[in-house]
Amino acid sequence: MTATEELRMPVARTCPFSQPEQYVRMREDSALHRVQIPGGKQAWVAARHEEARQILGDRRFSSDRFLPNFPFLAEGGAAILTNAKQKAMIGMDAPEHGEARREVLGEFTVKRVEAMRPRIQEIVDGLIDELLAGPKPADLVEKLSLPVPSLVICELLGVPYGDHDYFQERTMALIRRSTSVEDRKKASEELRGYLGGLVTAKEKDPTDDLLGRQIVKRREEGTYDHDAMIGLAFLLLVAGHETTANMISLGTIGLLENPGQRATIEADPGKTLLAVEELLRYFTIVEGATARVATEDVEIGGVTIKAGEGVLVLGYAANWDPEVFESPEKLDLERGARHHVAFGFGPHQCLGQNLARMELQIVFDTLFRRIPTLTCTLPADQLPVKKDATIFGLYQLPVTW
Amino acid sequence: MKIIADTGKCVGAGQCVLTEPALFDQSEDDGTVIVLNDTPDGELIEKAREAVNICPSQALSLEE
Numbered sequence: 001m002t003a004t005e006e007l008r009m010p011v012a013r014t015c016p017f018s019q020p021e022q023y024v025r026m027r028e029d030s031a032l033h034r035v036q037i038p039g040g041k042q043a044w045v046a047a048r049h050e051e052a053r054q055i056l057g058d059r060r061f062s063s064d065r066f067l068p069n070f071p072f073l074a075e076g077g078a079a080i081l082t083n084a085k086q087k088a089m090i091g092m093d094a095p096e097h098g099e100a101r102r103e104v105l106g107e108f109t110v111k112r113v114e115a116m117r118p119r120i121q122e123i124v125d126g127l128i129d130e131l132l133a134g135p136k137p138a139d140l141v142e143k144l145s146l147p148v149p150s151l152v153i154c155e156l157l158g159v160p161y162g163d164h165d166y167f168q169e170r171t172m173a174l175i176r177r178s179t180s181v182e183d184r185k186k187a188s189e190e191l192r193g194y195l196g197g198l199v200t201a202k203e204k205d206p207t208d209d210l211l212g213r214q215i216v217k218r219r220e221e222g223t224y225d226h227d228a229m230i231g232l233a234f235l236l237l238v239a240g241h242e243t244t245a246n247m248i249s250l251g252t253i254g255l256l257e258n259p260g261q262r263a264t265i266e267a268d269p270g271k272t273l274l275a276v277e278e279l280l281r282y283f284t285i286v287e288g289a290t291a292r293v294a295t296e297d298v299e300i301g302g303v304t305i306k307a308g309e310g311v312l313v314l315g316y317a318a319n320w321d322p323e324v325f326e327s328p329e330k331l332d333l334e335r336g337a338r339h340h341v342a343f344g345f346g347p348h349q350c351l352g353q354n355l356a357r358m359e360l361q362i363v364f365d366t367l368f369r370r371i372p373t374l375t376c377t378l379p380a381d382q383l384p385v386k387k388d389a390t391i392f393g394l395y396q397l398p399v400t401w
Numbered sequence: 402m403k404i405i406a407d408t409g410k411c412v413g414a415g416q417c418v419l420t421e422p423a424l425f426d427q428s429e430d431d432g433t434v435i436v437l438n439d440t441p442d443g444e445l446i447e448k449a450r451e452a453v454n455i456c457p458s459q460a461l462s463l464e465e
């Protein structure tokens with residue numbers, strides 16, 4: 001790759017089992033690259049693990065999506081930002097970000113998440129019962145991958161699961177890159193309107209769920225803000241189901257395609273939690289969340305990123321950096337991949353990561369124990385992958401048993 | 402060796418607790434780190450190093 005060759009982001013991932021050639025070349029070539037992004041703008045890209053952690057851990061890089069050069073991976077990303085009061089945690093900087101995160105952190109500690117284990121196990125068992133009682137082949141995305149995290153996040157937040165078609169359709173519109181600017185705005189406004197109604201109802205009658213508890217807590221502190229509560233609900237609902245759903249689908253096909261690896265966790269379920277870290281590293285589904293803007297000149301990897309310039313950290317490329325993960329293309333459930341950046345790094349590292357870990361651990365342990373004959377009815381290279389979405393995954397995963 | 406925790410930097414990701422619950426816990430109130438044993442020995446020394454390396458907000462450090 002020469003310095004003059006124009007690079008464009010995003011790069012579509014077409015296969016769950018191999019990385020785009022551009023990522024390999026970028027990593028080999030230099031630590032940082034200047035690329036063109038949607039909307040005709042330019043940004044820096046970091047593809048190596050070391051610089052990825054440096055940038056995400058450095059508070060001189062802002063997450064503020066209202067900054068003029070914020071590098072959105074989809075055209076119209078900025079169009080849904082209409083009101084600074086609607087700013088969600090993901091777009092805040094210190095100290096505002098730390099304060100907002102601490103408000104809700106108690107709901108996501110390791111212990112609090114652990115307390116949800118029996119209920120999540122019940123949800124997974126119930127969905128597998130339904131899958132086994134239904135016709136085969138079946139689509140695992142529809143029967144398991146999406147309903148598990150959707151039910152969990154709905155119960156946690158206090159969102160009626162019966163409305164899942166409504167919020168899932170709008171979430172997909174938001175993460176599909178091909179969605180027009182107008183439709184992106186419409187999907188965002190509709191989802192915000194829906195959650196606004198829900199928040200208003202909980203203001204009148206605070207229920208014992210995350211949103212209800214937050215309303216009570218913030219009123220007592222005198223910090224309650226209606227718009228901020230909608231922003232929180234929006235972020236947690238969108239981030240809480242589509243991400244984990246894709247990891248369930250990809251993790252399942254990853255384990256089906258690597259029966260020797262799967263045998264290691266079947267023989268010893270105590271290894272599944274570490275195995276989940278490798279699956280997270282291997283598939284790294286989120287890239288748009290790790291975009292930043294420099295607030296001052298910062299030297300990273302031998303170049304100076306100037307104040308006001310955008311930076312995209314490619315978590316997936318960083319997680320396949322052979323300097324850090326030997327033979328990254330090999331799924332190795334016992335490699336000990338905990339230092340991956342699939343949940344990001346730095347102060348914004350995923351708030352729901354321990355909930356996601358637990359959902360994945362329970363799903364993979366339960367699915368293969370209860371359906372040991374599970375197989376995919378399509379060759380892996382023919383699966384419909386979300387190459388047009390800012391969160392990678394599978395549209396369908398047809399299985400039989 | 403001594404574990405130093407900066408709760409002002411901590412973002413409550415809980416990665417230290419997942420690494421070694423004998424060394425770390427989280428505050429029920431705001432999720433920030435609580436060091437249960439700041440002078441680990443034996444196998445716990447390696448666990449403390451791993452927790453420092455994984456901590457996303459660089460809130461943990463070691464005084465050798």
